[in-house]
Amino acid sequence: xxxxxxxxxxxxxxxxxxxxxxxxxxxxxxxxxxxxxxxxxxxxxxxxxxxxxxxxxxxxxxxxxxxxxxxxxxxxxxxxxxxxxxxxxxxxxxxxxxxxxxxxxxxxxxxxxxxxxxxxxxxxxxxxxxxxxxxxxxxxxxxxxxxxxxxxxxxxxxx
Numbered sequence: 001x002x003x004x005x006x007x008x009x010x011x012x013x014x015x016x017x018x019x020x021x022x023x024x025x026x027x028x029x030x031x032x033x034x035x036x037x038x039x040x041x042x043x044x045x046x047x048x049x050x051x052x053x054x055x056x057x058x059x060x061x062x063x064x065x066x067x068x069x070x071x072x073x074x075x076x077x078x079x080x081x082x083x084x085x086x087x088x089x090x091x092x093x094x095x096x097x098x099x100x101x102x103x104x105x106x107x108x109x110x111x112x113x114x115x116x117x118x119x120x121x122x123x124x125x126x127x128x129x130x131x132x133x134x135x136x137x138x139x140x141x142x143x144x145x146x147x148x149x150x151x152x153x154x155x156x157x158x159x
Contacts, residue, residue, distance in 0.1 A: 011058060011100075012030045012033065012034070012035045012056070012057070012058065013030055015035055015056065015103065015104050015105075016028075016029060016030050016035055016037070018103050018104075018105040018106070019035075019037060019039070019054075019104055019105045019109070021105070022105040022109070023039045023040075023105070023109070025039075025040060026038060026039045026040075028054075033057055033058070034055065034056070034057045035054070035055070035056045035057065035104075036053070036054070036055050036056075037053070037054050038051055038052065038053050038054075038067065039051075039052055039054065039109060040052075041109070041112060041113045041116060043113045043114070043116040043117035043120065044117060044120075047116065047117070047120060048069060050066055050068070050069070050116055051066075051067045051068040052064055052065065052066055052067065052112055053065045053067050054104065054108065054109070054112075056104060056108075058100060061093060061098075062090075062098075062104060062108045063085075063087040064087060064088045064090065064108060064112050065085075065086060065087055065088070066086075066088070066116070071086065071119070072123060074122065074123055074126055075126065079119055079122060079123075080122065080128045081115065081118075081128065081130065081132065088112060088115050089115075089132070090108060090111040090112060090115055091111065091132075092132070092133055114130065115130065118130030
């Protein structure tokens with residue numbers, strides 16, 4: 001009989017294998033119940049190539065960071081849709097856009113590419129055309145992407 005720890009590792013491997021298939025040049029893997037990988041993304045043929053880092057375990061929501069090139073400010077303002085610590089705001093925690101039954105390779109990575117495209121447009125125009133609610137919009141959300149346990153999947157919006 002598999003222990004809870006072994007089950008968690010299997011679930012992470014079920015995320016890692018499609019990531020590696022979709023992005024063969026990605027680096028990383030699963031270690032100590034945490035999936036961590038770097039992926040190169042180019043949101044459009046005119047875009048630069050971004051190296052992003054994805055971190056995920058079954059206790060926390062996925063976090064994505066742009067490692068290279070560094071995100072730039074525009075007119076002294078940092079890009080919209082960033083959490084503290086500079087992880088990308090890709091979806092609203094507590095909503096129904098992402099849950100741990102979904103594959104990272106089919107959700108988080110494409111959403112990251114879309115975020116990067118909107119970031120480039122924001123750099124050029126000063127306007128964010130990606131829509132959505134992000135930290136600082138006056139809606140208080142759980143912006144630390146805090147811990148969650150598989151049996152307690154309810155993420156709540158804080159008022």
